[in-house]
Amino acid sequence: MSKPAEWSVEVSKQLYGLEHSNRGEYLTVDETGSLVLKVGEESIRIIDLMKKYGLETAYIRFLPAIKSAMRRVFETYKTLSQVHGYTGKFQPVFPMKVNPIPIVIDAIWKYGEEFNWGFNTGSIGEIKLLHKYLNKGSRLLIYDGVVSDNVLKLLMDFEKAGWNVIVDVESEHDLQVLSKYANIHVGLRVKPFYKPGGKWSHSAGLEGKFGLTINTLLKLIKEYKWLNERAILIHVHGGSQIYELKHIAAIFEEAKTLLNDLRNIGFENISIIDTGGGMAYPYHDSRKGTPESPNYTIVDYINLLIKKFKDAQPHPTLVFEGGRYIVASHRIVVAKVVDVRPYSTEYKPFENGNGARMVGIPDSIEGIKKILQYTRDIQSKIKGKTLTLTERERVEDIITHFREEIIVKLVEIIRSNPSSIEKIIDDPLIYKVLTSPSKRFIISLSLFADIPDAVLVNQYFQVTPIQKLDERPDVLAVLGDLTCDSMGELREFISDVEIETSINSWFNRMDFRINHLPKKYLKLGGIPLHLPGKDEDYYIAFLDTGAYQDPLAMKHNLIYGAPEIVIDLDDSGKPVIKVVKHGRKSYL
Incomplete structure (x- = not known):
């Protein structure tokens, strides 16, 4: 039987979520413990990029990640359609709301050419942005925003240029406007009755924002006789980031029933089914059926999509709208640690004149729980009371003292009896102590400006150091940004390590908090990190920030416009690196 690992790059790759189905092929760790981007036969160390260009903060855009995700989607359909004998077409589209910045749309256009990747738009601004591609080729363009004459006039330009333009209708107002534009095809956007779970579940169901109810649709069918001739698409959007497959199946089933029923009442031209953008991106790739995984x-x-619709005859064209899946992994936010502070009070052991500790900690778990309750009682009793400086210090x-000594004692108990870990982590009070942060790392960014969904919807983003990944972490740390807002902190970390490791490696080197337990899925109260050495530049990376973060960015505290390191490939497959600075300088 092999000896459990003390620490290794492989342990770090699992701890920091780097063995990932989307980005694992090009984002990895080299033998020096550095986070690297693999481009063909070359490896680019991210720390070298930051130092070469003298940056404290940067967005690293790895555009080949977009192409890789596109190819994965298309090849998956191609293989499975052959397995199931599915003869309908596959039509991917990119929902521009996910990331409408020009560099991303350029990549979607360029890399999507071989897959005929289309676009989903929802505003006149997005249509105007696409106008630069008007005469560069024809793609599918689905519009599902508020319909107006100004919108339709722009869409007619695309229709005349040979694009396949479909306008989703969600109200009688939409049909009134479309009555004047006979050449435009129509999509029927219908509310799903089923309501899945997740942060965006409110967008589905009868009270959801998007789509027609069935009673409204049936009423409009009677009033607008031309609808059954021009309608070629059904759109059913069940919400974003649907994290359980059973919910996806329920939405698909509704869409299939709707397709068959509409075909049976005379909508023979409906040949396209759009099941919306519910495909979830694995922000943590542990397949747990949670919002992040x-x-x-x-x-x-x-x-599942193919199996659900293979019984519909003829087989409809299947629209894939998974925008997060396509662009999330292309953008990495990197920021330098500019200060390290205690998370709470600093530890000072009680000693007598001989240097021996005056207060001991019990050797039993039950005794430790009593001490923890005692410290809670102290805080409860003094709540609301005014203390002198001396009293407050005491x-x-x-x-x-009790908190830190308890942690040391718990580690001793676990080392002497490893099976005790089960009882310890099952106790909420003790588990919280062992997974609590000991440090606050101040990093050179603004969560509001650079990763706003971490604040807005508590979105989980994988955090990893970009160096020292061959070393055991020192501490659990909360990350504080440069803003004066109390919400500008990030502390959640998922630990999911499958490799068998030695007991020593379960705990950080300096604060003895748990950083992982083999084959245990843990949520920690801080992020396992290394203490920077004197004059050492230590950087943190936030992964999978390429979806929604760019358009949602704020100018909180007037921190915005981080420099970008854009990495693409030339015609021979060699990396091309370009630095784009937006005026943001060091804020320290």
Whole structure:
């Protein structure tokens, strides 16, 4: 039997979520413990990029990631359609709301050419942005925003240029406007009755924002006789980031029933089904069926899609709208640690004149729980009371002393009896102590400007150091940004390591908090990181920030416009690196 690992690059790759189905092929760790981007036969160390260009903060855009995701989706459909004998076409589109900045849309256009990748738009601004491609080729263009004459006039330009333009209708107002534009095809956007879980579940169901109810649709069918001739698409959007496959299946089933029923009442021209953008991106790739970790893959999703619609005759064209899946992994936010502070009070052991500790900690778990309750009682009793400086110092010292000594004692208990870890992590009070942060790392960015969904919807983003990945972490740390807002902190970290490791490696080197337990899925109260050495530049990376973060960015505290390191490939497959600076300089 092999000896469990003390620490290794392989442990770090699992701890920091780097063995990932979307980005694992090009984002990895080299033998020096550095985070690298693999471009063909070359490896680019991210720390070298930051130092070469003298940047404290940067967005690293790895555009080949977009092409890789596109190819994965298309090849998955191609393989599974052959397995199931599905003869309908596959029509991917990119929802521009996911990331409408020009560099991303350029990549979608360029890389999407071989797959005939279309676009989904929802505003007149997005249509205007696409106008630069008007005469460069024809793609599918689905519009599902508020319809107006100004919108239709622009869409007619695309229709005349040979694009396949479809306008979704969601109200009688839309049909009134479309009555004047006979050449435009129509999509019927219908509310799903089923309401899945997730952060965006409110967008589905009868009260959801998007689509027609069935009673409204049937009423409009009677009033607008031309509808059954021009309608060629059904659109059913069940919400974003649907993380359980059973919910996806329910939405697909509704869409299939709707397709068959409409065909049976005379909508014979409907040949396209759009099941919306519910495909979840694995922000953590552990397949747990949670908001950050869907319990299915792209293979599962497309396999289910084909199986659901293969009984519909003729087989409809299947629209894929998974925008997050396509662009999330292309953008990495990197920021330098500019200060390290205690998370709470600093630890000062109680000692007598001989240097021996005056207060001992019990050797039993039950005794430790009593001490923890005692410290809670102290805080409860002094709540609302005014303390002198001396009293305040004494109380802080007592609480901190017991907390840190308890952690040391728990580690001793676990090392002497490894099976005790089960009882310890099952106790909420003790588990919280062992997974609590000990440091606050101040980093050179603004969550509001650079990763706004971390604040807006508590979106999980994988955090990893870009160096020292061959070393055991020192501490659990909360990340504080440069803003004066109390919400500008990030602390959640998922630990999911499958490799068998030695007991020593379960705990950080300096603060003895748990950083992982083999084959245990843990949520930690801080992020396992290394303490920077004197005059050492230490950087943190936030992965999978390429969806929604660019358009949602704010100018909080007037921190905005981070420099970008754009990496693409030339015609021979060699990396081309370009730095784009937007005026943002160091804020320190």
